[in-house]
Amino acid sequence: MTGGRFIFCADMSIITISYGAAINHYDIINTASGIVAHRAAIAQKHNKSFLSRREKKERRILSVFDVVRTVLAVRQFRDEPIPEDVVREIVEAGHLTASAGNQQPWHFIVVQDKETLQKLGELAKSGPYIAQAPLAIVVAGEQTPFAVSDASRAIQDQILTAWEHGVGSNWVGFNNLPQVKPVLGIPDNIDVIAIIPFGYPVNKVGKGNKKRKPLGEVVHRERWDQPFA
Numbered sequence: 001m002t003g004g005r006f007i008f009c010a011d012m013s014i015i016t017i018s019y020g021a022a023i024n025h026y027d028i029i030n031t032a033s034g035i036v037a038h039r040a041a042i043a044q045k046h047n048k049s050f051l052s053r054r055e056k057k058e059r060r061i062l063s064v065f066d067v068v069r070t071v072l073a074v075r076q077f078r079d080e081p082i083p084e085d086v087v088r089e090i091v092e093a094g095h096l097t098a099s100a101g102n103q104q105p106w107h108f109i110v111v112q113d114k115e116t117l118q119k120l121g122e123l124a125k126s127g128p129y130i131a132q133a134p135l136a137i138v139v140a141g142e143q144t145p146f147a148v149s150d151a152s153r154a155i156q157d158q159i160l161t162a163w164e165h166g167v168g169s170n171w172v173g174f175n176n177l178p179q180v181k182p183v184l185g186i187p188d189n190i191d192v193i194a195i196i197p198f199g200y201p202v203n204k205v206g207k208g209n210k211k212r213k214p215l216g217e218v219v220h221r222e223r224w225d226q227p228f229a
Ligand SMILES: Cc1cc2nc3c(=O)[nH]c(=O)nc-3n(C[C@H](O)[C@H](O)[C@H](O)COP(=O)(O)O)c2cc1C
Pocket: 071, 072, 073, 074, 075, 126, 127, 170, 171, 172, 173, 174, 210, 211
């Protein structure tokens, strides 16, 4: 087969590929890389990570357990933005979390403004590294009996979803950040439960080397006096 080829992309753009010789394995590879490069360019233009949802799904190799096993507290972040679709997925993970009586007593303030991140880093004494993160989600809760449990679960879902994309994070503060409220215009009757900075880790993490008590010390089988392990 000789001549030119047009590939119609999902975004209605067209890639023209021409080749003089018969189509072969390399043509297919080149065509595929052309599409990938093209998608990357479009993605860059729209500030999105460059894999489609389907591709990402196909490439997901971490099981939920692997994500849990390898996630660690990340306190140093690369100066690299998180693609907007990944940010949205992290946000959605919190939004979709279950809550007691489905009351959803939470609010998530997505902060990407450098100056605000800097300010949050100054105010959160146990998390000055928020200032280096490209993103932080301030998790606030209504004053209901289950708000802390509900918000904690949402935070964990966000942390794990981020880690699935290689985005590290950490939990900063615990229901003790009233000083943050005026910076973000949070009303008096709402508590700031935590700030979660997100970003790509400076150092390689995630080999699953966690410092944890032995399983048998905290997990029991059937009765308190019988260790699980
Ligand atoms: C409720 C909660 C509050 C935390 N608060 C802070 C904090 O204020 N600052 C901080 O640097 N890390 C904080 N952390 C992170 C823990 O210190 C960290 O997860 C723990 O030491 C285990 O380390 P690993 O996650 O790397 O295994 C918090 C974690 C949790 C679950």
